[in-house]
Amino acid sequence: MNRLTSIAAPLALLLVLLAVWEGSVWLFDVPHYILPAPTRIAVAFVSHFSSLLGHAAVTLAEIVLGLLIGGLGGFALAVAVFYSPILERALYPLIIASQMIPVFAIAPLLIVWMGYGLWPKATVAALIAFFPIVVNASDGLRAPNEETVELLRSLGASRWQLFWKLRLPASLPTVFAGLKVAVTLSVVGATIGEWVGARRGLGYLMLQSNALLRVDLVFAAILMLSGLGLLLFGGLRIIERRVLHWRGVE
Amino acid sequence: MSGTAIEVRDVAKSFEDVRVLAPLSFAIEWGAWSTILGPSGCGKTTLLRILAGLLEPDEGEVFIGADGRDVATAYLPQRDTLLPWRTALDNAILASEIEGSSLREARAEARTLFDHFGLSGFEFAYPSQLSGGMRQRLALIRTFLAHRELLLLDEPLGALDPLTRATLQDWLLDVWGELHKTILLVTHDVEEGLLLSDRILVMSARPATIVHEQPVGLPRPRGRASAELAEGKGSLLGLLLEGR
Numbered sequence: 001m002n003r004l005t006s007i008a009a010p011l012a013l014l015l016v017l018l019a020v021w022e023g024s025v026w027l028f029d030v031p032h033y034i035l036p037a038p039t040r041i042a043v044a045f046v047s048h049f050s051s052l053l054g055h056a057a058v059t060l061a062e063i064v065l066g067l068l069i070g071g072l073g074g075f076a077l078a079v080a081v082f083y084s085p086i087l088e089r090a091l092y093p094l095i096i097a098s099q100m101i102p103v104f105a106i107a108p109l110l111i112v113w114m115g116y117g118l119w120p121k122a123t124v125a126a127l128i129a130f131f132p133i134v135v136n137a138s139d140g141l142r143a144p145n146e147e148t149v150e151l152l153r154s155l156g157a158s159r160w161q162l163f164w165k166l167r168l169p170a171s172l173p174t175v176f177a178g179l180k181v182a183v184t185l186s187v188v189g190a191t192i193g194e195w196v197g198a199r200r201g202l203g204y205l206m207l208q209s210n211a212l213l214r215v216d217l218v219f220a221a222i223l224m225l226s227g228l229g230l231l232l233f234g235g236l237r238i239i240e241r242r243v244l245h246w247r248g249v250e
Numbered sequence: 251m252s253g254t255a256i257e258v259r260d261v262a263k264s265f266e267d268v269r270v271l272a273p274l275s276f277a278i279e280w281g282a283w284s285t286i287l288g289p290s291g292c293g294k295t296t297l298l299r300i301l302a303g304l305l306e307p308d309e310g311e312v313f314i315g316a317d318g319r320d321v322a323t324a325y326l327p328q329r330d331t332l333l334p335w336r337t338a339l340d341n342a343i344l345a346s347e348i349e350g351s352s353l354r355e356a357r358a359e360a361r362t363l364f365d366h367f368g369l370s371g372f373e374f375a376y377p378s379q380l381s382g383g384m385r386q387r388l389a390l391i392r393t394f395l396a397h398r399e400l401l402l403l404d405e406p407l408g409a410l411d412p413l414t415r416a417t418l419q420d421w422l423l424d425v426w427g428e429l430h431k432t433i434l435l436v437t438h439d440v441e442e443g444l445l446l447s448d449r450i451l452v453m454s455a456r457p458a459t460i461v462h463e464q465p466v467g468l469p470r471p472r473g474r475a476s477a478e479l480a481e482g483k484g485s486l487l488g489l490l491l492e493g494r
């Protein structure tokens with residue numbers, strides 16, 4: 001498939017779906033507070049753009065902070081577990097069990113502990129984001145084969161050097177794979193955090209608009225949130241291509 | 251330097267309940283090129299790993315040194331161990347980087363070896379951009395740049411086509427002649443052993459011992475088509491088949 005069709009195909013599908021949506025809303029005379037037509041959403045999006053942008057900035061800050069904490073924390077945990085079998089046996093069941101706890105359940109607690117600001121949302125995002133990082137970083141740290149480890153050891157490499165020159169760079173491809181999953185999860189995480197208690201942010205906007213039966217604004221916020229997710233994902237891909245430059249050269 | 255570079259005394263090694271190396275002994279001279287021939291799976295790699303200090307023997311002793319002092323070895327593993335995220339030049343200077351010695355000097359030296367090995371122009375290529383033969387040459391350069399007196403090479407030309415292999419054999423001989431290293435080469439190619447080395451050791455199948463040792467007295471450069479080579483090849487192959 002060439003470049004043009006790879007862009008044109010999903011776009012065409014989207015247009016068809018939107019047309020069906022629009023047509024159905026008019027045809028069946030669906031009230032806008034149940035399901036607004038795409039054109040109505042577009043109008044809401046444009047007319048509330050600056051407000052949407054302001055809320056998006058707040059959510060973006062929460063996501064980025066959450067990703068940073070979840071990413072660094074997850075990676076550090078993977079390294080600790082890698083080097084300490086005792087820690088691995090102690091922590092792994094806990095880490096996996098922690099993933100069974102619905103974030104919805106702890107988000108209100110975080111609000112109680114941390115207040116209404118940026119931190120509880122960033123924490124929810126971090127809690128969701130850290131798991132794929134831990135799993136992927138653990139795999140990556142184990143990626144180098146025994147021969148390569150022995151080669152470095154035969155050259156006199158210290159444990160520290162084995163980490164910096166071998167395990168860390170070897171783990172980056174899977175760490176980036178984990179980060180890509182984490183980005184999408186942390187968008188959800190930050191939104192959940194905002195639903196539970198916030199004064200700003202796209203999640204807050206959705207909740208408010210919903211209460212006011214401004215479903216078109218709910219959709220506009222969702223649109224903005226998707227855009228934000230795509231933007232983050234795209235940014236990550238660019239960083240990935242830079243860092244993992246060597247993988248794309250074949 | 252002269253005298254004994256490696257002395258292996260009654261070394262034995264098992265993995266779980268598989269006896270790989272039966273007690274075996276041999277010695278290797280400084281400056282010489284020695285080759286170990288043996289059937290697949292007999293324990294050649296295991297022996298080299300013991301010599302490189304990566305594995306402890308269950309029994310016996312290994313002495314590696316010169317004039318009473320220990321010397322470090324440079325080990326080239328059998329499998330491809332180039333780091334895919336490093337350029338060719340950065341792979342080549344890995345040893346200097348680990349030692350913390352001057353990278354500028356190492357790079358300059360690497361470049362002359364790149365010329366020598368026909369890799370110039372590929373300094374900034376990644377391993378994935380190099381052919382199998384080029385990767386093998388790069389791995390050899392990296393081994394030479396470790397600046398160790400003793401090189402332990404585990405089938406460095408193993409998976410190459412005959413032409414590349416022959417070219418690299420000649421290169422290796424050149425470099426060995428220039429750099430005055432002691433080389434212990436592991437191969438299962440009898441002709442390669444006869445073509446390159448001063449001395450050939452033949453290992454038996456598991457549990458492995460040294461079943462045969464012979465000097466190769468032929469003057470260098472040796473012709474690949476010479477009658478002496480063909481003759482030596484026949485008798486060594488016979489020994490390998492017997493020891494299987």
Ligand SMILES: Nc1ncnc2c1ncn2[C@@H]1O[C@H](COP(=O)(O)OP(=O)(O)OP(=O)(O)O)[C@@H](O)[C@H]1O
Pocket residue numbers: 265266268270288289290291292293294295296297328438
């Ligand atoms: N780490 C290990 N754990 C268990 N068994 C091992 C290990 N390393 C080697 N072996 C076994 O020891 C035997 C000898 O292996 P080794 O790699 O030394 O053979 P080799 O002579 O180098 O073979 P080849 O010519 O195919 O490279 C094999 O049977 C192998 O399965």
Ligand SMILES: [Mg+2]
Pocket residue numbers: 294295296328404
């Ligand atoms: Mg082997």
